[in-house]
Amino acid sequence: MPNETRTPILRFDNVTVSFDGVPALSGLSFEAYESESRVILGAAGSGKTVLLKTALGLARPDSGKVYAFGRDLTRMRERELFEIRSKIGMLFQEGALFDSLNIEENVAYPLLNQKSIKCPPDQVHSRVAEALEFVELGGTLERFPSELSGGMRRRAAIARAVVTAPPLTLYDSPTAGLDPITAHTIIALLIKERDTANTTTLVVTHRYQDGNLIANFRYNSEQGNLQPAGDGATPRARTTFMVMKEGRLVFEGDQDRLEASTDSYITKFVKRRE
Amino acid sequence: MLDLLKEPVLAVQEFFLLTGRAFRNIVRKPHYSADIFLQADTIGVGSLPLVVLVGLFSGVVMALQMSRALNQYGQVEKTGTLVAITLVRELGPVLTAIMMAGRNSSGIASELGSMKVTEQIDAMRALGTDPVQKLVTPRLEATCFMLPLLTVIADFVGMFGGWIIAIGFLHIQSRQYWSSAWRALEWNDVTQGLIKPLVFAVIISLIGCFYGLRTTGGTQGVGRSTTQAVVAAVVLIFIVDVLITKIFVSQGAS
Numbered sequence: 101m102p103n104e105t106r107t108p109i110l111r112f113d114n115v116t117v118s119f120d121g122v123p124a125l126s127g128l129s130f131e132a133y134e135s136e137s138r139v140i141l142g143a144a145g146s147g148k149t150v151l152l153k154t155a156l157g158l159a160r161p162d163s164g165k166v167y168a169f170g171r172d173l174t175r176m177r178e179r180e181l182f183e184i185r186s187k188i189g190m191l192f193q194e195g196a197l198f199d200s201l202n203i204e205e206n207v208a209y210p211l212l213n214q215k216s217i218k219c220p221p222d223q224v225h226s227r228v229a230e231a232l233e234f235v236e237l238g239g240t241l242e243r244f245p246s247e248l249s250g251g252m253r254r255r256a257a258i259a260r261a262v263v264t265a266p267p268l269t270l271y272d273s274p275t276a277g278l279d280p281i282t283a284h285t286i287i288a289l290l291i292k293e294r295d296t297a298n299t300t301t302l303v304v305t306h307r308y309q310d311g312n313l314i315a316n317f318r319y320n321s322e323q324g325n326l327q328p329a330g331d332g333a334t335p336r337a338r339t340t341f342m343v344m345k346e347g348r349l350v351f352e353g354d355q356d357r358l359e360a361s362t363d364s365y366i367t368k369f370v371k372r373r374e
Numbered sequence: 375m376l377d378l379l380k381e382p383v384l385a386v387q388e389f390f391l392l393t394g395r396a397f398r399n400i401v402r403k404p405h406y407s408a409d410i411f412l413q414a415d416t417i418g419v420g421s422l423p424l425v426v427l428v429g430l431f432s433g434v435v436m437a438l439q440m441s442r443a444l445n446q447y448g449q450v451e452k453t454g455t456l457v458a459i460t461l462v463r464e465l466g467p468v469l470t471a472i473m474m475a476g477r478n479s480s481g482i483a484s485e486l487g488s489m490k491v492t493e494q495i496d497a498m499r500a501l502g503t504d505p506v507q508k509l510v511t512p513r514l515e516a517t518c519f520m521l522p523l524l525t526v527i528a529d530f531v532g533m534f535g536g537w538i539i540a541i542g543f544l545h546i547q548s549r550q551y552w553s554s555a556w557r558a559l560e561w562n563d564v565t566q567g568l569i570k571p572l573v574f575a576v577i578i579s580l581i582g583c584f585y586g587l588r589t590t591g592g593t594q595g596v597g598r599s600t601t602q603a604v605v606a607a608v609v610l611i612f613i614v615d616v617l618i619t620k621i622f623v624s625q626g627a628s
Contacts, residue, residue, distance in 0.1 A: 158496050
């Protein structure tokens with residue numbers, strides 16, 4: 101295994117984050133490596149979203165250290181964090197598209213505003229169009245977020261998160277509030293992004309099916325669809341499951357160990373494979 | 375007791391930190407000039423009809439009220455003097471600022487509050503933009519530029535309203551009205567009439583931004599922030615008005 105794969109892309113070291121004295125994360129430690137997928141499960145209010153925001157430097161830890169790409173985020177000022185954030189794509193829970201901008205301007209936003217990206221102005225339009233094609237929303241450039249359906253907004257937000265080709269992508273409840281077919285499409289897009297760009301991916305979800313797809317399916321770029329992995333020709337993506345409870349990490353391991361768990365809290369999130 | 379005080383003291387501290395960052399960003403790059411023009415249009419030009427209406431009626435009412443009082447001393451021809459002084463020193467700046475607080479502090483708080491609860495503020499930070507630089511500073515600059523202009527317009531329209539009453543009902547000659555109004559005004563009056571809207575503009579824009587950016591609790595929270603912003607802005611306008619007036623009255627006396 102090459103040496104650089106052993107340097108974690110993201111590392112939490114005993115991180116505690118609290119709001120108004122109430123801890124949202126308590127003593128959280130984990131490491132995510134290059135091209136690894138992490139599926140984060142947990143009840144509402146268990147600290148999943150705070151975990152992602154802390155990884156981006158949007159929430160500051162009270163104690164502990166957060167390292168992204170080997171750099172300590174906890175010691176950085178807001179302006180210094182912009183460079184690190186340009187390497188991290190984030191899909192917020194409801195998409196968080198800017199209402200006042202159309203879809204093209206929304207997706208172009210990171211290209212135009214992240215200084216370290218340095219995208220030449222004449223390439224912005226083509227990269228935006230490419231990112232929107234990637235999420236199959238090619239004809240929506242001029243439309244505003246309020247004119248799109250929930251699933252389309254989520255896809256546009258994915259395009260905005262990945263337009264800069266970040267090596268680390270964070271997805272906060274990408275399928276929340278969507279019907280099963282749209283939810284499947286969204287997860288297929290995440291897998292497509294992971295497998296075509298070889299990104300490290302953290303997905304927060306409370307749907308076990310999402311984690312199951314991420315762990316056991318790969319994107320086939322020739323046929324343009326998802327295929328079951330693990331048959332030798334297409335190895336499974338390295339996927340780690342994490343379960344959060346009241347700000348603490350109560351489980352970390354692969355899918356087999358997760359399904360073998362007898363803990364009453366953990367089993368609530370797991371539907372065993374047949 | 376100390377716990378009760380902790381929250382307001384922290385809020386005041388946060389407000390001053392936001393104020394410091396907003397002012398520091400005026401000289402820092404990047405400058406979002408398109409946002410400044412957009413806000414100047416929304417805040418300034420959008421408020422013009424309201425300000426003209428309020429200015430006109432306050433001038434009309436002042437002329438009617440003052441003429442009655444002045445009549446007792448046989449000094450009705452001094453109506454122009456009183457209308458000009460009260461409008462330029464006090465009513466123009468304060469009434470315009472209160473209208474702007476009602477219209478714009480609430481608008482800013484609800485817009486930024488909605489962005490906060492839908493994570494657009496977080497998204498902005500994640501995508502390489504400082505929300506204070508992009509959202510707060512342009513609103514501060516636009517309000518500071520537009521409110522003094524709107525106040526001057528309100529003052530003038532108010533005097534025009536007084537003039538209508540003066541020539542229509544009080545039988546004062548037009549020339550007499552305007553010359554008494556013009557002679558009544560001193561530099562002290564004009565200065566305080568322009569400094570007040572500048573300070574009120576800082577209050578209106580930053581209070582709106584402050585309450586908007588600290589919104590929590592979904593759409594209900596947006597409503598709460600909007601109300602709090604208007605109440606806080608109006609109360610602060612009156613308090614600061616007293617302070618500025620006291621300073622200028624003392625100066626005028628000496």
